[in-house]
Structure formats: structure tokens, C-alpha cells
Amino acid sequence: MKRILFVLIATTLFSCGTQKEKVKVALDLKVGETYYQTFEMVGNMNQHMAGGQLGEERDLNIEMKSVVRYRFDVLERDENGFAMSISYDRMVMEMKDDMGMIPEINYDSDIEDTSELNKIFRSFIGEKFSVRLNNSGAIEEITGLSEMFERVMAKLPDMSEQNKMQALQQIQTQFGEDQVKQNMQYMVNFPVEGVAIDDSWTDTINMPQFKAGYNTTYTVKEITDSHIILDVKGKMDMNEMPNIPANIDSVKIVGDINYEQKVDRKTGWNEAMDGGMIIKMFMSGMGMEINSTMDFTIKGFSS
Numbered sequence: 001m002k003r004i005l006f007v008l009i010a011t012t013l014f015s016c017g018t019q020k021e022k023v024k025v026a027l028d029l030k031v032g033e034t035y036y037q038t039f040e041m042v043g044n045m046n047q048h049m050a051g052g053q054l055g056e057e058r059d060l061n062i063e064m065k066s067v068v069r070y071r072f073d074v075l076e077r078d079e080n081g082f083a084m085s086i087s088y089d090r091m092v093m094e095m096k097d098d099m100g101m102i103p104e105i106n107y108d109s110d111i112e113d114t115s116e117l118n119k120i121f122r123s124f125i126g127e128k129f130s131v132r133l134n135n136s137g138a139i140e141e142i143t144g145l146s147e148m149f150e151r152v153m154a155k156l157p158d159m160s161e162q163n164k165m166q167a168l169q170q171i172q173t174q175f176g177e178d179q180v181k182q183n184m185q186y187m188v189n190f191p192v193e194g195v196a197i198d199d200s201w202t203d204t205i206n207m208p209q210f211k212a213g214y215n216t217t218y219t220v221k222e223i224t225d226s227h228i229i230l231d232v233k234g235k236m237d238m239n240e241m242p243n244i245p246a247n248i249d250s251v252k253i254v255g256d257i258n259y260e261q262k263v264d265r266k267t268g269w270n271e272a273m274d275g276g277m278i279i280k281m282f283m284s285g286m287g288m289e290i291n292s293t294m295d296f297t298i299k300g301f302s303s
Contacts, residue, residue: 022194023223026135027268029082035072036089036303037186037270041065041277043296051288060097064296067092068183069303073128081134086180088124116159120167123155124175131184137268138189138203142177149175181205186270186300188218188230188263195220195228213237221260227271230261236279248285255279259298273300 029035047060069090076083088109095105107118109125129144149171153164189203197220205214215235222229236255259275279294 022196023228023265024192024194025188025190025228025263025265025268026192027082027133027137029074029077029267029269031074031077033074035074035269036069037072038067038069038090038301038303039183039186040067040299041296043277043294045292045294047290047292049288049290060099060101062095062097062102064294065092065094070183075130081132081140084131084133085128086131087126087128089126091121091124093121116163119156119159120152120171123152127151129180131180133187136189136192137187139181139184139187142180145175145177145180186261186273188261188268188270190268195223197221197223216257218261224265226265228263228265230263232259232261232273232275233257248283250285251281251283253279253281257298261300264302269302270300271302273298 042065043063045062045064047062048057049060050057067090068088071087071089073085073087074082075085091107091109093105093107095102105117107115107121109118109122112118112122127148129142129148131139131143132141134140149168152171153168156164156167159167191199191201195201200217200219202215202217205216213236217233219231219233220228221231234255234257236253236257238253238255239251255278257275257277259273259277261270262272263269264271275298277294277296277298279296281290281292281294283290283292
């Protein structure tokens with residue numbers, strides 16, 4: 001009996017001693033300070049087109065690069081979280097196909113030129129909208145986007161009203177609230193009870209404009225004195241896109257994203273991320289089907 005009791009006590013003590021220690025991580029940003037995040041995507045898109053007026057199947061390969069640098073200004077802090085303004089500090093876009101079917105794009109907001117596309121993107125630089133984050137890093141509210149779009153359009157007096165409307169529709173799709181929420185997914189929403197190595201949790205973003213869901217699962221890979229290293233896997237399922245031409249019958253987009261993320265343990269701020277993303281789009285209309293596969297490397301860093 002004593003031996004059994006000893007084994008039970010020893011087992012209990014061993015179990016308690018080997019429990020994983022939870023580390024609490026939350027945003028700890030200073031009011032009045034400015035923080036930056038840069039995200040870079042480089043890769044290619046393959047479009048397979050069949051039917052319609054083509055008369056034959058055709059493949060189009062497009063090389064793409066995108067760089068966006070965000071500026072975050074911390075305006076206020078209370079017991080519930082942070083009020084911040086966000087502005088676009090730099091934008092880079094490059095696009096070129098192997099058949100000369102689309103105009104080549106080579107744009108950098110740091111370099112002035114007179115192209116219409118350059119004027120549109122440069123109009124974004126420095127313009128601000130507001131977000132409110134809770135202490136875990138989750139978005140509570142986004143305001144000021146419509147007003148920002150109006151200010152951007154006001155900077156383009158030489159553009160025709162028709163071109164302005166088309167540009168505004170594209171801007172609202174690419175820089176609207178749903179897209180902001182997806183981009184801000186890189187701000188990790190840590191569980192309030194803390195995390196330990198091998199812990200996992202999932203965040204879900206619903207994007208009504210796209211009839212889409214975006215699920216991201218975080219797994220703690222390593223904890224050091226200064227950082228938390230995460231293995232991140234995301235899935236996207238999108239069944240509609242706004243502002244598509246009327247002759248397009250259906251659009252469906254699915255995607256997988258995998259990357260490693262390094263988070264500052266003291267501030268909860270994203271320090272670096274590195275990985276890849278594959279997105280597949282299926283579109284039909286005018287008796288034609290276009291299936292696209294986009295394969296990107298993605299990088300992010302605090303700067």
C-alpha cells in the first residue's frame with residue numbers, strides 16, 4: 001500500500017513539474033511612438049484560358065512583385081487597448097507577362113513619374129485612417145477609410161470622372177475594410193491566458209464583401225527571453241468579388257498560406273515573417289474559363 005501511495009505521489013509531482021509554463025503576450029506600445037511594418041510578395045501567376053473567342057487553350061505567365069510599408073502612430077491607450085492611425089508609407093508594384101498581353105507595370109512611390117497609375121498610388125502616401133486594437137492585437141474598429149478614399153480622389157483633378165469611378169472601385173476592393181482586416185491578420189491576436197510551446201489557436205476573419213472566410217492557425221514553435229516564434233498556417237475561401245464585369249458569371253478563390261513569424265515578446269509587435277502562399281482562382285464568363293494559380297514568397301519585417 002505504501003509503495004502504491006509513493007508511486008501516486010511521485011507521478012503527481014512529476015506531472016506538475018513537467019507542465020508547460022504559460023507566457024503572457026499582449027501589445028505594449030507607447031503613446032506618441034511610431035511603428036512600421038513592411039510586407040513583400042514576389043512570385044508568378046499562371047493563367048490557363050480556354051473557350052470563348054480564343055479558339056484554343058492558352059497559358060499566360062505573369063511575374064509579380066508587391067511591397068507595402070505601413071506606418072502606425074499610437075494615439076491613445078486605455079485599459080481596453082489602443083487607438084492608432086495607419087498610413088501608407090511606401091508602395092511598389094511590378095508586373096510583366098511573357099506574351100506582352102498586358103501593359104507592363106513598374107511602379108515605386110519613392111520615384112516620381114507622370115503615369116496615371118503612379119499618380120493614383122502616390123496619392124495614397126501619407127493619407128491616414130484609424131483603427132482600434134484590443135490589448136491582444138485584434139481589430140475592434142476601423143474608421144476613416146471612406147474619407148481617405150475621397151481625399152485620394154481629390155488629388156487627381158486631371159482624371160476624367162469615368163476613370164475616377166473605375167479607379168475608386170478598384171481602390172475600394174484592394175484597400176477596403178475587408179482587405180485591411182486580412183492584412184492586419186499579421187498582428188498576432190494572442191490568447192489572454194498566455195501560450196506555451198506547441199500551443200495552437202485559430203483566428204477567423206469574415207469578409208462579407210467577398211463572401212469569404214479567412215482562417216489562420218498559430219502554433220508556438222519556440223519561446224526565448226526576447227521573442228516568440230510561431231508556425232502559421234492560413235486558409236482562404238472566397239466565393240465572390242465586388243466590382244467584377246457584368247459578363248463574368250462566377251468567381252471562386254481558394255488559398256493556402258504558410259510562414260514562420262517572429263514576435264517581440266515584450267511589445268507583442270511583429271518583428272519578421274517568412275514563408276509562401278498559393279492562391280487558385282476559377283473564373284467563368286462569355287463562354288470562357290480562366291483558371292489562375294498564384295505562387296508567392298512572402299516576407300514581412302518591422303522597419
